[in-house]
Amino acid sequence: MSNSLASNPPILGKFSAVFIDKVGRTEITVLGLALIICLFANITLNSVGVTVDWLSAIILNSRFLALVLIMFLAAEFSMLLMRHRPSSPVGFFLKDARAHPAYARLLPALCIIIALGTLMPAFSRIKSAIPLLNDYTWDQTFIAWDIAIHGTDPWRLLQPVLGYPEVSAALGYLYHFWFALIYIGPLCFALYVTDKQLRLRFFLGYFLTWTIVGMIGAISLASVGPVFLEPLLGGDHFAEQMAYLHAANAVQTIPVIEVQQLLLEWYKSGDYGLGRGITAMPSMHVALTSLYVFATWKIDKRLWAAFGIFWLLIMLGSVHLAYHYAVDGYVALVMVAVIWAATKPVANFILNIGKSPEASAAT
Numbered sequence: 001m002s003n004s005l006a007s008n009p010p011i012l013g014k015f016s017a018v019f020i021d022k023v024g025r026t027e028i029t030v031l032g033l034a035l036i037i038c039l040f041a042n043i044t045l046n047s048v049g050v051t052v053d054w055l056s057a058i059i060l061n062s063r064f065l066a067l068v069l070i071m072f073l074a075a076e077f078s079m080l081l082m083r084h085r086p087s088s089p090v091g092f093f094l095k096d097a098r099a100h101p102a103y104a105r106l107l108p109a110l111c112i113i114i115a116l117g118t119l120m121p122a123f124s125r126i127k128s129a130i131p132l133l134n135d136y137t138w139d140q141t142f143i144a145w146d147i148a149i150h151g152t153d154p155w156r157l158l159q160p161v162l163g164y165p166e167v168s169a170a171l172g173y174l175y176h177f178w179f180a181l182i183y184i185g186p187l188c189f190a191l192y193v194t195d196k197q198l199r200l201r202f203f204l205g206y207f208l209t210w211t212i213v214g215m216i217g218a219i220s221l222a223s224v225g226p227v228f229l230e231p232l233l234g235g236d237h238f239a240e241q242m243a244y245l246h247a248a249n250a251v252q253t254i255p256v257i258e259v260q261q262l263l264l265e266w267y268k269s270g271d272y273g274l275g276r277g278i279t280a281m282p283s284m285h286v287a288l289t290s291l292y293v294f295a296t297w298k299i300d301k302r303l304w305a306a307f308g309i310f311w312l313l314i315m316l317g318s319v320h321l322a323y324h325y326a327v328d329g330y331v332a333l334v335m336v337a338v339i340w341a342a343t344k345p346v347a348n349f350i351l352n353i354g355k356s357p358e359a360s361a362a363t
Contacts, residue, residue: 026200027111027190029350033207034115041122041215048132052125054118062117068183069109072191105191112190112203119210120182126215127277130222131267136233138223142281142325143237154319154326155226155241162320163244165252171317172254178314181288193299196351201343202295206288208339213287213332218279221331225280227260227322232267232278241322256321283324287332289314294340 038054045052081089126133146154162168186206193199226238249257266276289311296304318324 024108024111024196025350025353026196026203027108027115029200030115030203030207031111033204034118037207037211038118038122040211041126044133045125045129048129050125050129050132052121054121057121057125058114058117060117061120062113065113065116065183065187066110068187069113069191072187073106109187109190112186115203115207116186119207123210123214124277127218127279130219130277130279133219134222136222136224138221138281139225139229139233139235142223142327145327146325150326153238153241155238155322158316158320159244162316163248165248165254168245168248168320169252169254171313171320172256174310174313175256175285175317175321175323178285178289181292185292189295195298197344197347198295198298200347200350201340202291204343204346205291205295205336205340208343209287209291209336210284212339213282213335214284217282217331217335218284221281223280223325223328224278225323225325225328228264228267228278231264238322245322254321256323260323280324281328282332282335283318283328284332285314285318285323286311286329287336290333290336291340294336 042052042054143153150157162171186203189199189202193202224232226241229235229238230242245254245257248254263276263278267278289307292307293304293311296307315329318329319326
């Protein structure tokens with residue numbers, strides 16, 4: 001078989017080959033994975049009588065992501081205008097700016113947006129429906145694990161350092177900033193990471209982390225976490241920690257306190273809408289941040305160090321703000337490490353499908 005035939009298998013056809021070339025194997029793989037995850041979520045939810053208007057949910061999420069993409073492109077083209085100062089900005093965009101790499105990245109980025117817009121409603125609905133899928137029975141086990149590992153509740157060890165209203169508030173805002181990893185980070189990888197293997201590994205890791213850690217793990221290890229232990233399960237083990245947080249919130253607003261109250265109200269009212277739901281183990285905050293730590297190692301060591309610090313602060317904040325047991329973060333880190341290791345051979349296989357042995361060896 002000639003190299004040309006190996007590079008462009010007849011089964012693909014000319015249209016398929018052109019489509020793969022223009023869109024990219026990463027984006028096609030991610031779209032397919034998103035559809036599979038959505039199907040899995042739909043079957044799971046239907047099993048407990050929950051129906052979802054998937055089209056509306058996907059459009060809503062994709063629209064927000066598209067707005068973020070427009071902001072990125074607007075910033076890029078604004079810098080181009082400042083650099084070139086064309087006499088006719090319109091003519092510049094219609095002709096000269098087409099040579100800018102952003103144009104070539106636009107279609108792949110739109111594919112990623114659709115995939116992300118499909119993934120997040122699936123995760124959100126599964127998270128909200130956990131009480132319908134499994135009972136919260138793991139909390140006492142995780143409390144025991146924490147004490148066995150640390151000698152006491154981990155929040156007590158952190159309290160002398162973090163137990164100040166200003167520090168708690170800062171960690172609360174940082175905890176909310178984490179959402180940038182959901183909506184901004186993936187588009188940065190889609191637009192600016194040129195290493196095909198790394199880009200594919202990141203998105204494989206991203207989608208598998210949400211699925212394995214955030215859905216399967218959360219259902220299997222259903223737990224409410226320290227903040228909801230008393231109102232939902234009747235345990236007062238963390239009453240002292242919650243008393244501190246509410247007292248600190250009266251001095252300096254801790255943004256997560258209001259969110260925690262909303263989650264509790266939604267749960268008690270049986271509102272299983274998008275963006276709602278209670279789950280502790282494993283910690284998705286720690287899991288997703290861990291993925292960025294692994295993925296940025298090859299990009300820039302300073303960026304990697306920044307995410308390493310961010311990971312540590314999220315880990316500490318997850319315990320101090322009573323969302324999680326410490327073991328929630330430890331388990332999440334191990335799970336993502338395994339997922340990340342698995343993405344390398346999978347990415348290499350996908351990128352080398354249809355290529356000649358020589359081309360595959362060079363990948």
